[in-house]
Amino acid sequence: MAKESPLPFRLGPYEILGRVFLAPMAGYTDAPFRETAKACGAAYAVGEMMTADSALWETRKSEARLRFMPDEHPKTVQLLGADPKALFEAVTLAAQKGVDVIDLNMGCPVKKVCVKGAGAALMKDPERAIAVLDAVGQAAKGSSVVATLKMRLGYDEIAPEALKIALAAQKAGFAMIVIHARTRKQGMSGPANWVAVAPISKALAIPVVINGGIDSPEAAAYALEASKASALMVGEAALGAPWVLREIDAFLETGKRVETSLSAKKEALAAHWNAHDAFYEESSERLFKKHLKYYEKRVPGLAPLLGDNFYASRSDAFRDKLSAALEALN
Structure with missing residues (x-):
C-alpha cells in the first residue's frame, strides 16, 4: 500500500x-x-x-x-x-x-x-x-x-x-x-x-x-x-x-540552491576538529587526517595553506598548522 x-x-x-x-x-x-x-x-x-x-x-x-x-x-x-x-x-x-x-x-x-x-x-x-x-x-x-x-x-x-x-x-x-x-x-x-x-x-x-x-x-x-x-x-x-x-x-x-559561504565551511570544519579533538584526545590528529583529505578537496584554498608536509606533522605542529590554515583561509 x-x-x-x-x-x-x-x-x-x-x-x-x-x-x-x-x-x-x-x-x-x-x-x-x-x-x-x-x-x-x-x-x-x-x-x-x-x-x-x-x-x-x-x-x-x-x-x-x-x-x-x-x-x-x-x-x-x-x-x-x-x-x-x-x-x-x-x-x-x-x-x-x-x-x-x-x-x-x-x-x-x-x-x-x-x-x-x-x-x-x-x-x-x-x-x-x-x-x-x-x-x-x-x-x-x-x-x-x-x-x-x-x-x-x-x-x-x-x-x-x-x-x-x-x-x-x-x-x-x-x-x-x-x-x-x-x-x-x-x-x-x-x-x-x-x-x-x-x-x-x-x-x-x-x-x-x-x-x-x-x-x-x-x-x-x-x-x-x-x-x-x-x-x-x-x-x-x-x-x-x-x-x-x-x-x-x-x-x-x-526548489532553489543555497550555496554555503566559505566562512560557514570554515566554521563547520573548525567545529568538527574541536569535537573530534576532545573526543579522541591523544589519537585525535592521526584519526582526523582522513577527514582533512576530504576537506582539502571540498574547501577551496585549504590544501595549499596546509602545505605539502602537513600530514607528516605531529601533535602541536599539526594543531598549529591547522589553526593557521583556518585563520588564513578567506
Missing part, C-alpha cells in the same frame, strides 16, 4: 524532524562527525558498522563506536553479521550499553564481509536473511530498542528477493528500511536505480529511505521523487562537506 510521508515520522519513541540523513560509513561516521552533520542539517545520523561478534567489542575501535555525544539521541549503531543467534545476543548487549536504535547491515559489498555470508551476501540468501531479521526483531522487542535495516536492490542484479526481504523486515517489527539503490556487484559506483525502489516504497507501511548516488541537491530531489521514499540518506558526498546536508534540505523545501 502507498504511504504518506508526514514529518516528523517516528522511529519508535523518537521523532525524526527532517528528510535528510547521514549514512553510516566505516571509519568516518563516529560521534564527532555525526554531531557535525546534525549541526549542518542532518535530521538523523547512523554510527559506524560493528561486528555482531560481541566478543570483539573490547577493542579500542569498538569501544569508540559505542561512545556517543552527551546529547545524542537516538543513539544508533549498525550491526553486521549472518548468525541469527550472535545478532540476537549483540542487539541485547547493545541495548544494555545504552543504544537506542540498531541498524542491521545487509548492504556492505566488501568481499571480506560477503564471503562470510554477511552484508550484501544476505541479499542472495533470503531464508538466512529472514532468519536474521526475525532474530534482530525479537531481540529489539525484548530490549526496548528500535530496529532498522539497510539493504540493497540485489546481489548480482536487481532481484525480487529485495521486496521479499523488505516485507519480512516489516513483519519482524523493523521501524524503517534504507535501500541503497545499487546491487552488490555495482559496489559504490555506477548509476543508482532509484526508480527500482519505488515498488518497495509503495508496498510497505513503514518509512523507506533512499540511498546511493545522492551527491547534489538536484540528485537528492530526483532520487526522493523517483523512489517514492519518505527520506533520503547521504553518504560520501557529506565527507569533507557536511554542509551539503543543509543545502539538500533547503533545495527540497524551496
Whole structure:
C-alpha cells in the first residue's frame, strides 16, 4: 500500500524532524562527525558498522563506536553479521550499553564481509536473511530498542528477493528500511536505480529511505521523487562537506540552491576538529587526517595553506598548522 510521508515520522519513541540523513560509513561516521552533520542539517545520523561478534567489542575501535555525544539521541549503531543467534545476543548487549536504535547491515559489498555470508551476501540468501531479521526483531522487542535495516536492490542484479526481504523486515517489527539503490556487484559506483525502489516504497507501511548516488541537491530531489521514499540518506558526498546536508534540505523545501559561504565551511570544519579533538584526545590528529583529505578537496584554498608536509606533522605542529590554515583561509 502507498504511504504518506508526514514529518516528523517516528522511529519508535523518537521523532525524526527532517528528510535528510547521514549514512553510516566505516571509519568516518563516529560521534564527532555525526554531531557535525546534525549541526549542518542532518535530521538523523547512523554510527559506524560493528561486528555482531560481541566478543570483539573490547577493542579500542569498538569501544569508540559505542561512545556517543552527551546529547545524542537516538543513539544508533549498525550491526553486521549472518548468525541469527550472535545478532540476537549483540542487539541485547547493545541495548544494555545504552543504544537506542540498531541498524542491521545487509548492504556492505566488501568481499571480506560477503564471503562470510554477511552484508550484501544476505541479499542472495533470503531464508538466512529472514532468519536474521526475525532474530534482530525479537531481540529489539525484548530490549526496548528500535530496529532498522539497510539493504540493497540485489546481489548480482536487481532481484525480487529485495521486496521479499523488505516485507519480512516489516513483519519482524523493523521501524524503517534504507535501500541503497545499487546491487552488490555495482559496489559504490555506477548509476543508482532509484526508480527500482519505488515498488518497495509503495508496498510497505513503514518509512523507506533512499540511498546511493545522492551527491547534489538536484540528485537528492530526483532520487526522493523517483523512489517514492519518505527520506533520503547521504553518504560520501557529506565527507569533507557536511554542509551539503543543509543545502539538500533547503533545495527540497524551496526548489532553489543555497550555496554555503566559505566562512560557514570554515566554521563547520573548525567545529568538527574541536569535537573530534576532545573526543579522541591523544589519537585525535592521526584519526582526523582522513577527514582533512576530504576537506582539502571540498574547501577551496585549504590544501595549499596546509602545505605539502602537513600530514607528516605531529601533535602541536599539526594543531598549529591547522589553526593557521583556518585563520588564513578567506
